[in-house]
Amino acid sequence: MIDLFEPQLLGATVPLKNRIAMAPMTRTRTSEGDAPNELMATYYGQRASAGLIVTEATDVAPSSKGYALTPGIYSEAQRQGWRLVTDEVHRNGGTIFLQIWHVGRMAHPSLMPNREAPWGVTEQRAEHSDVFAHDADGKLTYTRAGTPRRLETDEVSALVGTFSQAFANARQAGFDGVEIHGANGYLFDQFMNSVLNTRTDQYGGGTVENRTRFLIEVVEAAVRELGPGRVGVRLSPFGEYGSMPADPLVEETLLYLCEQLGRRGVAYIHLVYQLMPAGNMESIEFKERHIDHALLAKVRAAFHGAIIWCGGFTDRESAQAALDTGLVDLIAFGRPYIANPDLAERLKHGWPLAEADQSTYYTRRGHIGYTDYPVYSVAREAR
Numbered sequence: 001m002i003d004l005f006e007p008q009l010l011g012a013t014v015p016l017k018n019r020i021a022m023a024p025m026t027r028t029r030t031s032e033g034d035a036p037n038e039l040m041a042t043y044y045g046q047r048a049s050a051g052l053i054v055t056e057a058t059d060v061a062p063s064s065k066g067y068a069l070t071p072g073i074y075s076e077a078q079r080q081g082w083r084l085v086t087d088e089v090h091r092n093g094g095t096i097f098l099q100i101w102h103v104g105r106m107a108h109p110s111l112m113p114n115r116e117a118p119w120g121v122t123e124q125r126a127e128h129s130d131v132f133a134h135d136a137d138g139k140l141t142y143t144r145a146g147t148p149r150r151l152e153t154d155e156v157s158a159l160v161g162t163f164s165q166a167f168a169n170a171r172q173a174g175f176d177g178v179e180i181h182g183a184n185g186y187l188f189d190q191f192m193n194s195v196l197n198t199r200t201d202q203y204g205g206g207t208v209e210n211r212t213r214f215l216i217e218v219v220e221a222a223v224r225e226l227g228p229g230r231v232g233v234r235l236s237p238f239g240e241y242g243s244m245p246a247d248p249l250v251e252e253t254l255l256y257l258c259e260q261l262g263r264r265g266v267a268y269i270h271l272v273y274q275l276m277p278a279g280n281m282e283s284i285e286f287k288e289r290h291i292d293h294a295l296l297a298k299v300r301a302a303f304h305g306a307i308i309w310c311g312g313f314t315d316r317e318s319a320q321a322a323l324d325t326g327l328v329d330l331i332a333f334g335r336p337y338i339a340n341p342d343l344a345e346r347l348k349h350g351w352p353l354a355e356a357d358q359s360t361y362y363t364r365r366g367h368i369g370y371t372d373y374p375v376y377s378v379a380r381e382a383r
């Protein structure tokens with residue numbers, strides 16, 4: 001039986017000090033040019049007692065921007081900003097992977113270069129989904145995602161090269177690895193959904209090989225840049241976030257992908273297994289969505305790397321019970337990490353958890369609700 005505080009060698013390459021991961025969370029605290037900064041370095045550095053930190057979703061290119069104030073990894077200033085973050089985490093003994101995404105149709109012309117249309121697998125709009133973009137007066141607000149332009153086949157292939165450059169930048173910025181964001185209704189998920197993806201080219205939804213091709217090509221590029229033990233993939237089968245249609249072939253796609261990722265030596269699959277965000281970022285709600293244990297056992301059989309489970313874990317007992325199923329290797333905590341920088345220590349000692357203020361999840365208010373949550377010993381003294 002694996003203990004939550006047992007170390008692990010991820011991908012036979014990256015030593016982790018425990019089985020606790022900090023889940024990726026967008027926090028909109030970037031500086032000019034979507035560059036990370038000292039404040040973000042402090043935030044991630046405060047959380048370095050997690051076995052693995054996965055950063056907030058990071059734009060692979062300007063065309064990938066679905067929400068204002070998210071960071072990028074394509075400019076020199078962004079690379080230098082991320083270097084502040086990785087140095088601080090490493091100084092504090094932590095391990096950090098960069099989550100990289102392209103939002104695809106979950107964007108808005110006001111955020112796109114030259115106000116062009118969002119990039120889509122097809123021209124189908126995410127009808128019921130909002131993004132954080134500029135209104136007619138230039139004010140940031142939640143607004144319906146735009147109608148996308150369908151990417152040409154050679155544009156999809158070219159995007160693989162764009163990801164490749166981002167992986168090289170991530171390595172140079174000092175990351176221990178990258179997590180490719182294949183979850184939550186963004187571009188990879190849009191390609192993989194057999195209902196949404198009505199394309200008929202080599203990236204088309206009609207066969208499992210074609211609808212997973214883009215993700216697999218990007219994974220291969222990541223493995224070339226960083227080595228297999230330093231690449232993870234996040235997936236959210238059954239997720240509806242981003243107006244994703246229910247997909248009758250979801251299990252076929254998932255298991256095929258697990259097998260293919262295993263063959264390429266991917267270090268881990270990160271499953272958003274229990275709770276999916278619904279609604280928009282302003283009024284985020286979490287809906288129960290279970291991957292049942294029978295399906296998870298099939299994932300386990302198909303993929304020999306590590307499996308991370310995320311969603312709804314709030315204490316040591318539930319995390320340990322999940323590890324005790326033998327079906328997963330690490331437990332990721334999202335929201336509990338917002339108000340508990342020392343979450344790992346609190347779980348270890350049975351100390352109470354602080355509650356986060358949801359109004360500061362995404363905000364321009366800098367350190368407030370971000371780096372000002374104290375560790376438990378300080379919080380106790382203050383009482």
Ligand SMILES: Cc1cc2nc3c(=O)[nH]c(=O)nc-3n(C[C@H](O)[C@H](O)[C@H](O)COP(=O)(O)O)c2cc1C
Binds near residue numbers: 336
């Ligand atoms: C403020 C916030 C921002 C999030 N941003 C991201 C993100 O950038 N990338 C991602 O894959 N998931 C993101 N998520 C989803 C979380 O990683 C996680 O799957 C979800 O919060 C459920 O886990 P929890 O119950 O431990 O919070 C975000 C969630 C929250 C609350």
